[in-house]
Amino acid sequence: QVQLVESGGGLVQGGGSLRLSCAPSGRTFVTYTMGWFRQAPGKDRDFVAVISWRGGSTYYADSVKGRFTISGDSANSRVYLQMSSLKPEDTAVYYCAARIRSGSGYSWSSPTESAYDYWGQGTQVTVSS
Numbered sequence: 001q002v003q004l005v006e007s008g009g010g011l012v013q014g015g016g017s018l019r020l021s022c023a024p025s026g027r028t029f030v031t032y033t034m035g036w037f038r039q040a041p042g043k044d045r046d047f048v049a050v051i052s053w054r055g056g057s058t059y060y061a062d063s064v065k066g067r068f069t070i071s072g073d074s075a076n077s078r079v080y081l082q083m084s085s086l087k088p089e090d091t092a093v094y095y096c097a098a099r100i101r102s103g104s105g106y107s108w109s110s111p112t113e114s115a116y117d118y119w120g121q122g123t124q125v126t127v128s129s
Contacts, residue, residue: 002029002118006096009123012086016127020081022096022120033099033108034072034079035116038092038125045095047111051079059109064090086127093122 003025012018020036035050049060053074060068067086072079079096097116102108106115 004096004098004118004120006094006120006123009094009125011126014086014088014127014129016086017084018125020094020123023078028077031077031098031100032102035097036081037095037097040092045113050109052108088127088129091125091127093124095122096120
């Protein structure tokens, strides 16, 4: 069973930066895309960013565009999220997710949770004002 583990969360002041990391807990595996989602208290889980290993294409939610950067290492099934200019509204549990194949009715940049096959347990990010 594939397990993803996130790290790098914490408490940061508004305007600060954090870098989240995600890696498989055991063996590496082939992925089609990897992404980040987040869930604020009392809200649904929302899409943040995705990266495709085919050409390194990236796609971001409008709310983080220009502030967050997704990157990764496809050979080791690792993905990172560099977060800058953080705002209190970025406070949430951040989850990484992996998609192992294309198709299934979803584009590579699909922000839909059900497009993804594996999820991490999440890491808390808290931004103070």
